[in-house]
Amino acid sequence: MKINVVGVSGSGKSTLARKLADALNAPYLEMDRLFWKPNWQEPTNEEFFPKLEQALKQDSWVLDGNFSRTNSIKWSEVDLVIWVDLPFCQTLFQAISRALRRVISQIELWPGTGNRESWGKLISKQSIVWWTIRHYQSNRDKYCRLMADPKYRHIRFIRLNSHKEAEALITQLVSIQQG
Template sequence: MKIERINVIGVSGSGKSTVAKVLAEKLSLAYVEMDRIFWGPDWYWPTDEEFFQQLKQEIAGEQWVLDGNYSRTAPLKWERVQLVVWVDMPFWTTLIQATGRAVKRSWTKEELWPGTGNRESFRKSFLSKDSIILWTIKTYKSVRKRYQECMSDERYSHIQFVRLRSREEIRRFVAEMGR
């Protein structure tokens, strides 16, 4: 069976976006970023109805790599997915990567998703209750527990799960998928 619908998941800062982009490029599949679908201009937070409708449109095709979690979307995004790639890096690796990304984005003021005006700031990244670093720390254990449960959940028995726990495992997996 040819794998054409993939969801890359993992804790914030784990490296899932990097893995998803590399897989999409290697396999010549569309790259779909859930954060881009979710976040509107000026950090607009859509209703679930709006979010789910946009997600349905983005994954209506037959070939895509979906980057992102949003656990409430699992029934929708995993209905037709063939492969779920769980980037499950150690806590300290994840925290260092999330912190490094926050520093870079705060420094460069890059727009996160074109046309939204959304940018990370030092204050938002390090001194706010909405800090992505704080989010990574608070959710690391619960996200991992949830994905461990999903891997053995009968509702998802049609899905092949791959759990990658190191950069070397990621490198080998991506190389194998590219063949």
């Protein structure tokens, strides 16, 4: 099965994608890991798209990430798109909590990049928290449009509004896979 988990930053898409990949014994692919270069440099499409295409050549995967400009690549053979659409306050709380944990731990976000959260970045206009605030509603509008777009009628979309729904979906998908 090929699954793309999407949602605004802080929604819990990475956590759900990892849990799904483990439960389904499928490779976990993180778009941010494929995307970000050292020192927070963004790749060109010519650099990024082939990396994504190569990663998606597997028979099954759980892909964590949005990057709408890649829809034609990642959704050409996807079976299921799961949209994690939690309430704004919950999403914002999760984004802030995660950012603070990353600042304090100084964990390298994607191996080999040296990219780490910092106090300066956290309070800047480039902050993932500010990104979440600015893009929460437009992200919701975008996924509502995409779900209704006839171009994607071959895709099964599931919209999750709570962690409880996410856990139930994992159980359901494992049950289906086991046959």
